Amino acid sequence: MVINNFLAGAHVDVTERTVSGGMHFQDSKRKVDYVLVYHYRKRTSHVGVGSPGLLHRPGSLAIISNGETDKNQPEQQQQQQGQDAPCPDTEIIHLGPLDVLEEEKWEQRNEFECNLIEAGLEIEKDVENKNQGLIFVRIHAPWNVLSREAEFLKIKMPTKKTYEIKEEEGIIQKLSEIWHKFTEPLQPKVPRKNNTRMKNLSYPFSREKIYLYNIQDKETFFDNAIRSRIVHEILKRTYSTKAKTSKGINTLIANNVYEAAYPLHDGEYEDESKEMNDRKLLYQEWARYGTFYKFQPIDLIRKYFGEKIGMYFAWLGLYTEFLIPSSIVGIIVFLYGCVTIESDIPSKEMCDHHNAFTMCPLCDKTCDYWNLSTACAIARASHLFDNPATVFFSIFMALWATMFLENWKRLQMRLCYLWDLTGLGEEEEHPRPEYETKILQKKSRTEKSKRISQDEDEKDEKEKEKLTWKDRTPGYLVNLASILFMISLTFSLVFGVIVYRITTAAALSMSTNESTKSNVRVTVTATAVIINLVVILILDEIYGMVAKWLTEMEIPKTEKAFEERLILKAFLLKFVNSYAPIFYVAFFKGRFVGRPGKYVYVFAGYRMEECAPGGCLMELCIQLSIIMLGKQLIQNNVFEIGVPKLKKLFRKLKDERSETKESNSNLSKQPQQWELDYVLEPFTGLTPEYMEMIIQFGFVTLFVASFPLAPVFALLNNVIEVRLDAKKFVSELRRPDTVRAKDIGIWFNILSGIGKFSVIINI
Incomplete structure (x- = not known):
């Protein structure tokens, strides 16, 4: 030492x-x-x-x-x-x-x-x-x-030269001023530039041209994020x-x-001192639930956490804002169903007790003929979500998804300009440690083999510097087989729930209790959806770990390649897991039941289940609402809040036990910032945050025709989610390394794919 x-x-x-x-x-x-x-x-x-x-x-x-x-x-x-x-x-x-x-x-x-x-x-x-x-x-x-590294990394720094940003004139400017005055109470109280129309010209740092930059103090010219x-x-x-x-x-x-x-946080975020730092400012104006109605201080977020995290919160903020008009339209569609329920002819005919429509038994042997009027309540409830306004809402949401993506591209370009990211190219990445280990192992194996000629030696040396497709083939084959197995497992579990519904319905139909027999459909639907929700939550965690394991087997060279492959695998598995039960109810249930005298049977004596007399849309609504709300509530409260707090408590108790075993000589020493930050959870990336929102985006756009209130619940969830993520980043996690990024990466391609797919599904 x-x-x-x-x-x-x-x-x-x-x-x-x-x-x-x-x-x-x-x-x-x-x-x-x-x-x-x-x-x-x-x-x-x-x-x-x-x-x-x-x-x-x-x-x-x-x-x-x-x-x-x-x-x-x-x-x-x-x-x-x-x-x-x-x-x-x-x-x-x-x-x-x-x-x-x-x-x-x-x-x-x-x-x-x-x-x-x-x-x-x-x-x-x-x-x-x-x-x-x-x-x-x-x-x-x-x-x-x-200064040396800033020049090497080509970090853009503001120069002394300024220029004026031209603003719109005429009616656009007046509307902008009115909007700014109207939203003034919603703006966070963070420092702003005195003249927002003037902007410093940024230029990649150069030691030879240091006279260009407005360097008043060398210690503060590079902020903490750039230094780290x-x-x-x-x-x-x-x-x-x-x-x-x-x-x-x-x-x-x-x-x-x-x-x-x-890197270190900029001090404590809730101490009683009057000294203000960026972390405390972010906590007061962004990370508290009491500021849920305010806009996000995106520029301060970018300054403190870097462009990559700033882009995520800018995207999340725009997505939440766009949920407001879709929520309003969804409520109007729902209210339209409530208002027109009395004038709906199909439900009126079904509820008319004078018209005795006798229906065939729902099961063999134990079930009897039944009257269509007994399904009156289900038919009336179905009209709330299945009415002429639903067709309009499906078209509206398809256009809404496209408008959201186009507006995000516009905001993304604007942020790139304001954050000096327009000329940002692909930065050279260092190989991952696992990749380098495989290279060393390959070299050691090659050195043991006999060399026949000098030409072959040169060829071997070139191949030893990188992994070829032959080296990766075993990993690719295991990936393909594992993904197919996981998808098959998901379908098998969905089929298992279908069997549960069929057998349970048959068993309850044989009950001597009239109340049980009359509520068979509701009981079976509710319990099956809860089982589906539990299976989805468990498989989500398993598939996340499996996707990481499979990606590691591929041995990607860089962290960016690793992240993109991990995202694709995790999204594919979680997409199938989350939507497979809903796809079954929406497109397959009731399509293969046969006809009286020639029913389709799953097992001997068990007929394929049918839709309710009012159609499967009501059941699809129940399925979607329970899975969507349950997934968000449980994942937010248990996985995002509860688990990190338990980990932090466990680490704190463990450290306290270790501390008692040490000497008591330094008990009076105040903990330093590096010691306080060490107790916090390490930052593991934005993939879980994006994944949660992308799956929710699929719920909102793909099956919104069956549940017009989905945007409303998504909006309420996201208002909490923004502050929850903010508090997590400010107070629960170690400060992440600042990473420059001019877009949200592969997530935009996934969003675009879901948007196009939603048009087909809604049709």
Whole structure:
């Protein structure tokens, strides 16, 4: 472990450290731009000369930097430094021997951190941390590193030159002013530019043209999001030759060398201090349920979390806004059904007791003939959702889906312009650790084989650098077989519920209780839908894990390719799982029952089920409403709120138990920001958030003819969902790495496909 007398050559006691809100180094000047975390093994063994170990100097602070060594350093220490230290100008203190695995991890960490120092970063860590047996490695990027990497990454920064944005004139401008004045109470109270018509011209950062940029303070010119992004890029491409794979912090985390890596939040979000930061502002104006009626501060979200997350919330906000007109039309259609229910001729004829229409038995042997007037209530209820206005609503929703997608493309282009993403190209991505591992395994196998000629050697070398289709074929075959099996499993479970409905209906029809016999259809429908809902929720979780496992078998090269393939598999499986029972009721139930004297039987004595006298649309409405509402309520309350809180509570209890086993010497120390952020849940991506909304979009557009109130419930759910996701990002999750993105990626293609499919389904 390395020590550099960076701070005036003096060791600083941990308990006397200057409190800086946990956002800075010990000197309270240099920002903590990134944090690496790993567990250490506390040992009290004797000091072993030349044996690697953990630094163990009570009450001291380890500063690793690329600065110069103190000239007053003892000559003996400098000699030892020259022989054993892996970094220049450093001092090493050794402890007792570690086991082989821990020694390998120590060597990998040591080399990786030294390479970070060579890249220009500055590192600070506690030598002995009594808190939960953890070591927090704090990283700071000085100006020379920030400017160098900003130029390398071509990060656009605002220049001194400004230009005026032309606004619409005439009636458009007046309407815009009226709308802005009308919606003023709905605007979040976040800082805005004094003159929104003036915009700074952005230009990729260049050190040679630094005079172009309005740099008033080098410490604040790059905001925290950009600083953490730059450090993360360095971490991703830094080599560690002692690691099994070539490079990157992702490799080291995958090999458990480090436990976590994350940027810091901008302080606490609900402390009583008057000092305001972006996190606290987002919590007050965005992440509280009391602000549900306000617009989202999209620009501040983008500034704090990055463009990719900003795009998600912009899309979710537009989708929620578009649900307002569809909800209004849906309510009108429903009210039209309520008003015209008395004038509906088919239901009037069915409810007329003077017209005795005798119907054939619904089952063999035990069922008797029945009068059509007994289905009066079902017929009247069906008219609420099956009336002439439903045809108009189906056409309206097909057009609504198209209008929503077109408006999103327009908003997306506008955000790209405002966020300086117009010239953003595909950034070069580093290979995934799993991909590199497979490459190394392939190389080792190839080196063992005999080489026949020099030409074949060159060909082998080229093939060893990448995975060919031959290497991926086993994974593709397993993927195809597994997906077909999962789809077949879904259909089998749907068929199992159908059998349950048929057998249960036959069993209840034989009951001697008249009340039970008269409510057979309602009982069977309600219980079958609940079973379907439980099966869907369970399979959703299983299919999510299966999709990830199958994608890992394909060994995609980059994280982007991995994410896209995972999304396609998960969506295909969850699409079939969520909609298969509804498709059966909408298109297949009642189509294959046969006729009196020639019925179709599933098993001996069990006839295929028929639709209700008023049609299957009422049953489809019940099916859709229960599955849609149950899925949203359970997933929101249990999976999105309950499970993360339980994980956080479990981790907190575990850390408290670990803390009690440590010494009580540092009990008075206030937890720093990096320690508070470590307790939070790690960010795992936007795929679950998008997936939930895409499935809901399918419910709203595909089968809305059977349930006109679906947009209303989707709107109510999304008003809560926006604030729920906001609170989760602000208070429950570690701060994600900022990622630049000019669109929502493959999700738009899925939305477009659902929109086109909805036209066919509604027809």
